[in-house]
Structure formats: C-alpha cells, structure tokens
Amino acid sequence: MGGFSVGGPIDGPAGEAGPVGGRDRVDVLLASARGGDGEAFRALVEPFRDELQVHCYRMLGSVQDAEDLLQETLLAAWQGLGSYEGRASVRTWLYRIATNRCLNALRTGARRSPGGAGYRSEVSLPEPTHRRSELSWLEPYPDVLLEALADRVPGPEARYEAKESVSLAFLTALQQLPPRRRAVLVLRDVLGFRASEVADMLEMTENAVTSALKRARAAMGPELPGSGRGNAPLPDSPRERRLVNDFVRAFEAGDVDAVVALLTDDARLTMPPLPLEYQGLEAVGQFLSTVALRDGVQYVLVRTRANGQPAFGCYLRDPRTPILHAHGLLVLTLTGDRIAELTRFHDNSLLPRFGLPRSLRA
Template sequence: MLHTDEVLTKARGGDRDAFGVLVEPYRRELHVHCYRMLGSVQDAEDVLQETLFAAWRGLERFEGRSSVRSWLYRIATNRCLNALRDGGRRPDTRPATPLPEPTRIGEPLWLQPYPDALFEDTEPGPEARYESREAISLAFVSALQRLPARQRATLVLRDVLGLPAEEAAQMLGTTRAAINSALKRARAGLEARLPAGDPPPLPGSARERRAVAAFVEAFERGDVDGMVALLTGDVLLTMPPRPLEYEGHGAVARFFRDYVFGADRRFTLELTRSNGQPAFTYATGGDLTTPHGTIVLTLAGDRISAITRFRPLEQREEREEREGREKRRELRPRGVPAG
C-alpha cells in the first residue's frame, strides 16, 4: 500500500489507478451521504459520479489542508445542493388505478428505499447526535427531505457526520454563526417531523423476526384482521411519491381489503432489508421476477408503526429516467475515471 502522499502525487500525474486508490475507501459512505441529501438511490449514484469526476478534474487544486475524506464530502455536499436547486425530478403522483379514500393528503415526496446491502455503517464524529443506522431510517430520511436544502446539508454534516461547526462552515462556504443558526432551525424542523413511540427492536433480533414473520404470514394469506392486530393504533401507511396517507387501523384495513386483496388476490413475498428496516418485495402468482413493489416496515417495540409501499417505476418513467441519466453522462468531458 502506497503512502497517501505518494498516491496523491501519482493521481495528480494522471494515474487513474492511483486516483481509484485515493477515493475508493470513501465511495460507499459518500453514496449514503448523497442518498440522505436527495432521497433517491439513482440520484445519489449520479451525484457520486459527478463528485468523483469533479475531484479528478480538481486534484491539482487540492492542497491537502484537509483530509481527502473532508475534501470529497465538500464536493459531494455542494453537488447535492446543486441537484436540489435544479429540481430536475418531479414526482409522478398520479395513481394507476383508483385508490381508497385516504385519511389525509400530504405533500408529494420523492423517496426511494435504500437497500441495506449498499449501506456503509460509518463511525460518526464526536459531535454527532444520531447513530449511522438511525440516520438511514425511512422516518429520518423522509423528515430530512422536508427541510430546506441548506438546513438539510447543515444537519447532516453536523448531527449525522459529527463535523465541527467550523469545518461544516468551510464546506458550505459560510460562517460559523450562519451554520449554528441553520442547525438550530433544522433540528426544530426535524424533531417536529420524527414520529414518537417505542424504539424498534435490534435488527435481526428475535423480537424483530417474530413481528415480521407474523406480518408476512398474514399478508400472504390475505388475512387483514391478522395484519391489523400487529399494528400500532396510530399506524401510518404511505406510498411515496403519492401524497395519500392512511392512518389508523380502520383506514389501513380498508386499503388492504379494497385495493390490495380485492378480487381475492394473493401475493408471494420475498424478505429483504432497506434503510436498516425489515422489508419485502411482493408479486402475484409467485412470479417475483416482476414484483409489484417493495414494502418497508417500521417497528415500534413489538408492533408495526408504519408501512411504506414503493411501487416500481412504470415503463414510461423508467425509460425517461434511463434516457435522462444517459444524456447527463454524455455531457461529461472525456477522461472521467471509470466508476
């Protein structure tokens, strides 16, 4: 293993392998960082690639006054802010088929589940207020997306990564006083949106396995009463990016009876994990090669306090998304390091 200074010298000389050695240790955690900022796995991947390209192009200007990690986080954070300002993606909130009457209409939110297999559990700094896994949960990421972009960035840098105020200010090109003011507002906004309730059981624990197994068994049988018995009284069912929200036993039961299990439909489930939470993909007829979507469960103690349903992109949306990503890549100058 070459010393970092030697690697940096080689990378500045145009050695792509050396550049890869320099940045590869931070790739996964940077992807998680971009996801927290943007709420989208695909957008996080795009911004990560833009970050690495910008780092490659700006290597000569890196003077080593900060660590390579801090330098990359500065680039990634500002690229995320640019993406949020551009606002290129607008959620499609149109239901494909009529849905039951919701409890209320919320604000449309673009949000995707983050597979646990991609999650890099990093050690936060001493000033962090949230554990890494707590800060990847759906509730936390959803609440983040409701904050103004600069407040969002400030809170992630200070309370998730645990960076000192001075370093966060340098990354965002502002003052320490401005950082402290933005952080105060961001904390208030976040706490107002985070749900209260019992903490979830430990991932993979017997308590979690029992709750998930009971839900899956009831779901595959189409047993709505059995499912409802596993829910908290204030359970919330949401389907990002649609703004429809179903709260409480009655509303959730109607949704599953009328929309999910209507016409005696039954589903096959495949367990997985997303955002540090139990999840599963589901499909009818046992064909999981074309799943209807993903459901992520939020647990509070032994009960399920939230059900978040994500549908796959429709063919038109998927094609437009792919074409947009390819177009953005075509606009990059040649020479970007292979990702």
C-alpha cells in the same frame, strides 16, 4: 439539544492516518494522482465511495440520483486535484464537493423523475387522512449497500443510530427541510463535522450554520435519531423474526384483521412518490380491505432489507398462471413489538437493486 454522530471523520486534518494508511501514503497518492495516475486517484478516494453515495442519498432521497451525483463528485475531484491544497482532509474535501453538487441538483431540478410517479390504482383509493402538496422523491436503499458503513461504527448504540439515520421515517422528514438546512443537519449531526468545517464547505458563517442547525433540529423533532423514539427490535433478532413472520403469514393469507392487529394505534401507510398518507388503524385497515387485499387478492412476499428495516418484494398471485408478477417493494418500520409504518413502493424497477426478479414461478 445536543447532536448525534454516526460517522465522524475517519481521516484527520489534511488526510492523516485513516483508511488509506496514513499521511505519508496520502501524500504519495496525491502526488501520483496529480501526475495523471488514475489508479492512485482511485486508491485515494475508494475508501470514501460508499459513505459518499449514502450522503448523496440522504440529501436527495433517490438511489439513482445518489449514484449519478457520486460519479459527478468523483469526476469533479479528479479534475480539481490541482486546486486541492491539503488544508482539509481528503474526506472533508470530497464531502464539500458532494454536498455542493447535491445542492446544485436540488436548486436546478436536475434530477430523475421519481419512479412510480405515474402509478394508477386499479380501484379507487379511499380518501387519505393527509395529503402532501408534492410528490415524494424518496426511494428505498438496499441494506447490502449499508453493510460496509455499519462495520465502521463502534458500539451498539452508535450502530443503532447509524441505522436510524437512514430510516425511512428520518429520511421522509429530512426531505421536508430546505436544502441548505438539510445539508447542515446531515453534515453536523449525522456525519460529525465541526461547525467551522461545515461553514467552509457551504460558504456560510459559523453563526449561520448554528442557526440553520437549530431550525433543522426543531423541524425534525422526534424523527431525529437518538431522540427517544420507540426502539425497534435488533435486526434478525428473535423479536424481529417473530413479528415479521406473523406479518408475512397474515398478509399472504389476505387476513386484514390479523395485519391490523400487528400495527401500532397510530400506524401509517404511505406509497412514495404519491403524496398520500393513511394514518390510524381504521384508515390503514380500510385501505388494505378495499385496495391492497381486496376481493381475495393474494401476494407472495420475498424477504429483503431496506434502510435498516425488514422489506419484501411483493409478487401478485394469478390463479390462471404459475407466474407471479412483481408488484413493488414493501418496507416495514417496527417499534417495540408492533409495526408503526408500512411504506409501499410501486416502482418495479427498484427490485433489481435488491437482487429481486420481475417475476417468479409459483
């Protein structure tokens, strides 16, 4: 099976022509940075900041952890300038540091606790169709942080795969891989690094990289971008707007039957970090009627986007007050003209990252 690549190297070997303006300029910036010029260092690494943060997010599943690891990466790069010999591009060198920092964090458990891990429902939850053995570390990623990356990807097919490579379905499956296989898959198939480059980054043999990639692809199966899953409507297309509008009307009205009518037969509802899954129309419908939309509970949904998909800040109506209180973030995964997955994040601390307030006035 061939790989896919949504972000191949944007500067060549040893940092030649790329976003910083060519090999000569890279050499000048490197010399200045090694002399202690912080502005030169920032000019050297700034073109890669956004993609490095997304890389850390893919590896860790957490926006907060990704931000922390990005800062660790840049600090390590600044402190390690003297040992950078220029045999690899600046981009490859930075990815080596970032990947190994992420692997260290995964190995030592030096990560933030997943937000919402202590969530307790006000009512008993129905028995899930599937229960994972561990909490999910996955958090949603604001689309506004992905816009600069999408602009660099040429062609509609490549842009579609770029969106798929940060989809919740892909990332959920990615988090199930052992860390080193996860790193190999991301570096080879998502970022387009050569096997020899990945072997050097991870201090593995090329044969070991090839074996790890084969195992990772087999485990990911249909969640690999470009592997033939049902096409979602293009962002902000008439198809997407129509489906999203129908969902908002049904959900805000508390009409469970109308919501279920918009779902695929195998639709799934999950609530990271809780290790619970509800799959199929009956299970999802039961959850909505007994928990989310029980007894006339009503929401106002404020639109945003996460992981290349439609998302909403959820605000709970209270008939006794005009204030609407935040109740987490809901992300839709669309397939064709239906909704394949509802992912509900109960952690209200995520909302400010999407420019959403903790409360609204009705």
